Ligand SMILES: Nc1nc2c(ncn2[C@@H]2O[C@H](COP(=O)(O)OP(=O)(O)OP(=O)(O)O)[C@@H](O)[C@H]2O)c(=O)[nH]1
């Protein structure tokens with residue numbers, strides 16, 4: 628018998644109140660990543676060139692010394708004295724239930740900025756989800772090692788950190804030039820953001836945090852399918868994501884979002900049952916929403932989490 632772990636559903640906006648979300652783009656890559664999104668967004672960098680290019684409604688230029696100082700400040704001190712970074716920075720989290728912090732790890736602004744801002748978000752009671760691209764193998768060893776070190780730190784401090792290895796992009800889009808590959812990656816990284824913005828209400832923030840628990844390391848997969856066996860096919864396609872390159876039975880928690888032009892409870896149920904057989908014992912929180920642009924296709928987004 629398969630042991631069925633906890634399953635929760637997003638509350639479908641019972642009181643019409645979706646969660647107040649905000650995107651934070653940190654560093655050059657992060658500023659690029661949030662650019663196409665049509666949600667409230669903030670661009671943060673030590674480089675004014677990044678901010679000049681950005682259409683974000685708030686743009687914060689951080690001096691490198693101030694950022695390095697905040698990064699080296701003990702986490703508990705930073706939490707108790709957020710004024711170290713300045714009130715204008717702390718105010719960014721006002722009226723925000725869910726913050727998405729997006730960056731490429733390996734440089735200074737995005738790596739240190741994400742670490743500092745995830746601590747600040749927590750000190751303001753905002754649930755934060757980090758979406759981080761990690762460097763190509765072809766980038767310098769120093770850069771890759773630094774990215775790895777910050778990723779390890781983020782796993783300790785953030786609610787969840789979803790890693791998108793740039794290397795795996797070549798599986799999805801072989802032989803495309805780097806600038807195209809980056810923009811493809813950036814649109815994939817926005818997908819879980821869009822899904823959560825479409826489904827999470829204020830009431831879902833605590834259950835979402837509970838389901839994630841200590842399983843702070845996330846990976847992402849996306850499936851699309853149409854036709855008779857679309858449930859099995861959408862599950863298989865999502866699970867064959869190049870970022871699910873580990874033993875999936877290690878998965879401890881999953882955020883599961885299904886969309887179709889006319890979402891159907893029974894179809895959601897079949898997807899969850901199929902996932903149960905691939906991910907035994909996985910805690911799940913699931914939601915669905917209508918996306919008329921899908922026509923006769925269905926889409927499945929999976930963030931699968933474990934502790935490392
Ligand atoms: N997915 C994606 N990754 C990118 C992009 N630009 C850079 N990267 C990756 O992100 C890593 C960090 O690069 P940047 O964002 O330029 O670094 P930064 O945070 O601005 O750091 P400093 O310039 O040193 O302050 C790089 O090593 C690349 O692997 C992008 O547009 N999309």
Ligand SMILES: [Mg+2]
Pocket residue numbers: 654655656674734736
């Ligand atoms: Mg930069």
